[in-house]
Amino acid sequence: MAGAVFLTQLKERIFGMNQHLMNRRQFISTNASLLALAATAAASEAPWQQTSDKKIRIGIVGGRFGLSWHWHEHPNCVVHAVSDLIPERREQLVGKYSCNNAYESLEKLVLDPDIDAVAVFTGAPDHARHVELCMDHGKHVISACPACLTLEEAAAMKRVKERTGMKYMTAETSWYRWETQLAREAHAAGRFGDLLYCEAEYYHPKIGRDGDSLSYLNGERTWRYGYPPMLYPTHSTAFLVGVTGERLSHVSCIGQGDPDESSLKDNQYDNPFLNGMAMFETDRGNPFRCNVAWNIHAHGERAQWYGTKAALYMDGPGGQPFSMREEGRNNNTKPDYWHRVPETMRYDSGHGASHSFITNEFITALVEDREPTIDIYEALALCVPGIVAHESSLRGGERMTIPNFDKV
Numbered sequence: 001m002a003g004a005v006f007l008t009q010l011k012e013r014i015f016g017m018n019q020h021l022m023n024r025r026q027f028i029s030t031n032a033s034l035l036a037l038a039a040t041a042a043a044s045e046a047p048w049q050q051t052s053d054k055k056i057r058i059g060i061v062g063g064r065f066g067l068s069w070h071w072h073e074h075p076n077c078v079v080h081a082v083s084d085l086i087p088e089r090r091e092q093l094v095g096k097y098s099c100n101n102a103y104e105s106l107e108k109l110v111l112d113p114d115i116d117a118v119a120v121f122t123g124a125p126d127h128a129r130h131v132e133l134c135m136d137h138g139k140h141v142i143s144a145c146p147a148c149l150t151l152e153e154a155a156a157m158k159r160v161k162e163r164t165g166m167k168y169m170t171a172e173t174s175w176y177r178w179e180t181q182l183a184r185e186a187h188a189a190g191r192f193g194d195l196l197y198c199e200a201e202y203y204h205p206k207i208g209r210d211g212d213s214l215s216y217l218n219g220e221r222t223w224r225y226g227y228p229p230m231l232y233p234t235h236s237t238a239f240l241v242g243v244t245g246e247r248l249s250h251v252s253c254i255g256q257g258d259p260d261e262s263s264l265k266d267n268q269y270d271n272p273f274l275n276g277m278a279m280f281e282t283d284r285g286n287p288f289r290c291n292v293a294w295n296i297h298a299h300g301e302r303a304q305w306y307g308t309k310a311a312l313y314m315d316g317p318g319g320q321p322f323s324m325r326e327e328g329r330n331n332n333t334k335p336d337y338w339h340r341v342p343e344t345m346r347y348d349s350g351h352g353a354s355h356s357f358i359t360n361e362f363i364t365a366l367v368e369d370r371e372p373t374i375d376i377y378e379a380l381a382l383c384v385p386g387i388v389a390h391e392s393s394l395r396g397g398e399r400m401t402i403p404n405f406d407k408v
Contacts, residue, residue: 055077059081062089064089070359074360081115083106090104117141121144123223128147128157131157135164140166146231151388157376161376167366169375173238173352174303175358180242182334192305192307193309198306201292202293205294205297205298227269229275230278230386230393233385242382246282248402253276253277258295274294276291276292278290302315322334337357361373381406384403
């Protein structure tokens with residue numbers, strides 16, 4: 001993107017100077033000029049343009065969440081095949097994507113030699129296994145979040161990615177919400193000053209419990225029944241990791257249950273909690289408060305970022321307005337980022353208009369033969385902290401160290 005390239009070049013030019021030749025007043029003046037020029041660059045950023053005729057042939061697996069994406073509308077993508085174990089859902093995928101190649105299972109779909117990549121929108125407990133299966137068959141993969149549910153799965157996913165060289169991306173929506181994109185740009189431009197604290201939350205009341213439509217299918221429990229809240233942390237952790245790149249290094253988490261809740265008495269996870277409230281420490285020594293809750297009177301994903309020079313507040317279900325508050329000025333108008341995706345995809349299909357941006361990033365990365373932004377290392381940095389946080393809550397809030405799965 002023109003604005004981003006310009007900003008990077010401008011930073012390199014300014015900070016590459018011999019700073020010992022600059023007195024404090026000169027440095028402050030130069031930095032202020034950098035921010036002003038960066039704002040101008042972002043405002044003049046050119047709309048998305050197709051730069052290649054290459055087509056990525058993708059297979060879509062999972063006829064529920066898999067219906068809410070833009071694959072067939074991206075000019076560099078062709079939906080070559082679809083799959084779901086349930087015939088009705090499989091037919092819905094066929095209709096949505098106008099695709100005649102329908103497979104009864106992922107195991108059959110990955111055998112198709114004409115598929116370049118697979119979008120895995122199956123149940124969370126199957127993500128790691130399905131991602132590995134696709135990569136072992138030479139397919140690039142994007143999967144729903146979280147990437148995995150155990151530390152063993154995290155290690156296995158990292159190994160298979162590094163062994164096969166296939167590209168992987170997590171379809172994490174909070175990373176591409178427009179407020180997060182603004183926060184990421186503001187942080188890169190230094191507008192926050194030192195970004196010292198972030199708090200994030202994901203509230204989905206009644207999910208995973210009796211009476212919840214997502215937790216039952218034809219009278220049988222789905223993977224969501226009794227699902228531990230902290231094993232679905234990425235809608236919250238992406239608000240920090242996706243802005244600053246920090247790694248969550250330590251956590252203490254308090255779990256909340258309900259002695260009368262039937263889903264906590266008998267579930268496949270042996271999970272006793274409906275809510276998880278965690279305090280993380282990052283590798284930069286910063287605190288990060290992160291909540292995930294199924295039994296609270298609120299709904300949605302929201303974050304707030306606090307720096308020494310600015311603070312950014314997302315709007316929320318309690319009536320909180322959007323606001324970017326900086327020294328000397330406040331902005332209560334959300335940015336518009338539609339120009340960053342193809343025209344055919346400029347509508348909100350879910351999760352704060354993030355689906356278009358996720359689709360575009362994955363397809364563009366494959367066309368350009370580069371790693372997607374939320375690659376395997378970022379994906380694990382999003383979900384592994386929740387795995388450890390859940391263990392902390394089982395131990396009464398014990399402070400625990402979070403392993404790092406970054407590239408060595």
